[in-house]
Amino acid sequence: MAVSYTSREQIEVYRFNWAVAVAVPLSAIFLQAFVPRWIPSFSTYFDLPLLVVIFFAMARRSQVMGLITGAVIGLVQDSLTPHPLGMYGIAKTVVGYGASSLGVKLDVESVGTRLLVTTGFYVVHQVIYFTIARVLVGLDLHWSWSRELVAAVANAILGVILFTLMDRLKQRA
Amino acid sequence: MGRYRNVSILAAAVFIQLIGLAYQIRKQPSKDSQESSRLIRVWTISAITPFEKIIVRLQTGTANLWHNYVYLRGVRQENRDLKEQLEQLQLEQVRLQQDATQARRLQALLGFKEQFIDQTVAAQVIGSSGSEQSRTVYLDKGSDAGIRQGMPVISAHGIVGKVILVQPTVSQVLLISDQTSGVGTILEQSRLQGVLKGRTSGELVLDKVMSEEDVKAGERVLTSGGDQIFPKGLPVGTIGEVKRGGEFLEVHVKPAASLNHLEEVLVITKKQEREPETARTSSIRASDILAQRLPSVPDKPAESAPGTQASGTVEGGIAKPVTAAPPAAQGTVKPNLPPTSGTQAITHTGVSATTPPISKPAQPKAANPGLGAAGTTSSGNGQGLSRPTPGGANSQKPATTTPAPPQIQTGDTPQ
Numbered sequence: 001m002a003v004s005y006t007s008r009e010q011i012e013v014y015r016f017n018w019a020v021a022v023a024v025p026l027s028a029i030f031l032q033a034f035v036p037r038w039i040p041s042f043s044t045y046f047d048l049p050l051l052v053v054i055f056f057a058m059a060r061r062s063q064v065m066g067l068i069t070g071a072v073i074g075l076v077q078d079s080l081t082p083h084p085l086g087m088y089g090i091a092k093t094v095v096g097y098g099a100s101s102l103g104v105k106l107d108v109e110s111v112g113t114r115l116l117v118t119t120g121f122y123v124v125h126q127v128i129y130f131t132i133a134r135v136l137v138g139l140d141l142h143w144s145w146s147r148e149l150v151a152a153v154a155n156a157i158l159g160v161i162l163f164t165l166m167d168r169l170k171q172r173a
Numbered sequence: 174m175g176r177y178r179n180v181s182i183l184a185a186a187v188f189i190q191l192i193g194l195a196y197q198i199r200k201q202p203s204k205d206s207q208e209s210s211r212l213i214r215v216w217t218i219s220a221i222t223p224f225e226k227i228i229v230r231l232q233t234g235t236a237n238l239w240h241n242y243v244y245l246r247g248v249r250q251e252n253r254d255l256k257e258q259l260e261q262l263q264l265e266q267v268r269l270q271q272d273a274t275q276a277r278r279l280q281a282l283l284g285f286k287e288q289f290i291d292q293t294v295a296a297q298v299i300g301s302s303g304s305e306q307s308r309t310v311y312l313d314k315g316s317d318a319g320i321r322q323g324m325p326v327i328s329a330h331g332i333v334g335k336v337i338l339v340q341p342t343v344s345q346v347l348l349i350s351d352q353t354s355g356v357g358t359i360l361e362q363s364r365l366q367g368v369l370k371g372r373t374s375g376e377l378v379l380d381k382v383m384s385e386e387d388v389k390a391g392e393r394v395l396t397s398g399g400d401q402i403f404p405k406g407l408p409v410g411t412i413g414e415v416k417r418g419g420e421f422l423e424v425h426v427k428p429a430a431s432l433n434h435l436e437e438v439l440v441i442t443k444k445q446e447r448e449p450e451t452a453r454t455s456s457i458r459a460s461d462i463l464a465q466r467l468p469s470v471p472d473k474p475a476e477s478a479p480g481t482q483a484s485g486t487v488e489g490g491i492a493k494p495v496t497a498a499p500p501a502a503q504g505t506v507k508p509n510l511p512p513t514s515g516t517q518a519i520t521h522t523g524v525s526a527t528t529p530p531i532s533k534p535a536q537p538k539a540a541n542p543g544l545g546a547a548g549t550t551s552s553g554n555g556q557g558l559s560r561p562t563p564g565g566a567n568s569q570k571p572a573t574t575t576p577a578p579p580q581i582q583t584g585d586t587p588q
Contacts (some may be wrong), residue, residue: 009448030221031304033311034228045306055457063179067186079217081307082337082347084197086190088304092189097183133306136194140352141306142373 012109014059014170021056023075028052033080045151047122049073051159053092054121055166057099058108066103070096083113084137095121109167111160118159122152144156181468215340218311222343225299225312233297255304273345290404292443293327294318296344299433308351308375309337310435313345320443323402326440331408331429332356332396344440349409350432357399358426359407360392366399369409369426375433377410388415388424404444 015022028048035042053073057066074092078085099121104115126148133139296312297371314320316339326333326346334354337404343442350371358369365386367379382388393411398405407428416423 004431029217029303030224033221034225034303035302036301036303037229037298041302043301064182067183067560071186071190076217077303079214079302080221080309081302082309082345082351082353083307084194085213086197090187090190090194092263093183097179106380129306130193136191137198139306140373 013061015143020169026051029076045154049143050078051162053096054118055163056098057096059170060104061100061102063097064094066100067093079109087129088130090132094128095125114163115156118156119152122155135159218343222311229297229299241480290441290541291445293439294442295439297437308348310346312344312346315340315342317341320344320440325403325441326438328430333430333438335402348432350377357397358394358399360394362392377426377428379426381423382422384417384420384422390415394426424579437477
């Protein structure tokens, strides 16, 4: 599992076709809502919109674009739930910003980096989400480290597969 | 300043969302929290649900094609089995109708009002919220089909949830397993009432049950009607694990409806609150069913003068003898059972009980049905046939009795 630093000269910045930038996040949100119809535990362990936020943020390597992508995807995800808007929004805004910041410093094309980054950001995302849900919204959520770590690893593995597929949609800026 | 530009934008983005969140939370107690963000929700749902509908319909269409045209193997055997099952259920239904009639009669006596499911809309589950922390599903029907916010949603097995957001063609249902949900329930045997709540994990738990209460695993949980959403008596689930310790019990409930694999549901669009009906006219009676199934003897020619009342009647819930019956007399039943000293009546419980020969019992007063005749046989509406009582046949004596030939009477109850 190799994690390597990247100099500023080596940084590859990518952009996406506008259709891809809209369709991929929408597809992720759609699948996140639709797959539990057949696999009820899917939403327990996987967060496809989060993976998309991490991928776009790391590929674009722009902190502003990263946080905007995270905010928009998070708010759309929020709007499918009966809870107040902003819970996923804030969590994904921070993740988008963090992933793009990290993308500038790390070689995020390698499998090892992707696994570690996705695992770490999943945990960060969940910590922020749970904090907001419990402290601000007053939901009675139960935190389970074992479940969150299993979910983090599961997302990281799925993320590596999806990132490889989505790499084909990238265009050099 | 340029150095902190991106961090400032991040702080601003988070701050704006926090303000928005606080605004929605503040509005929550007085008004529905979803109202303040309705537009965004409408856009999202409008963008997502059409695809879900298309896929679900394609899936349903394919499944129907398979079942209707391809998968015909074993259909005959299944049909035979189902017919047998139907006959069993018909008999069971008659028995239950009798019990229900008696319950309604008692409720009417006490002036109870009951909520009845008057109208439902069938809908298909097309998606979920996609979040572990909120257990909601989307239905493919909305306000265009008559669905409104707050309506209860049930499945064939039990209650499912309530409608929390409605759009013209889509509606969102909060499942009973969501932690913000609460359902008024009652235990079937012990009649213990409680509020059923969901947990983050999706489990259902009966809230605030004192530790001294006797709650047994396996007992059925029904809706109590106390939440003003679900009509009383709908199945909720069964008691699973009961954990003791502390002031309250931890009573886990297994949902009757499969909340994780919902496909088709019914939205109760109209409930009616009315006093229980005691007069039911179209019920099937055990004797009708048995008359169809047992061998019969040919009809006897009419002996009495033409014009005599031919059809058999039941008054006060007790068979009235037929004085003359032309062969094609409506409602007359061929005697299927051997003659006895009295009328061999088939009760609605599906049990044969010998009753004394009765011609016409005293009609109970309408305002006080069920209490008019001795022996508790009369219902006043033709529903309550003889019930065996501990005192035996002779204990069931209505006010007036005259000898009657052994004959089973059927036909619709006179009003």
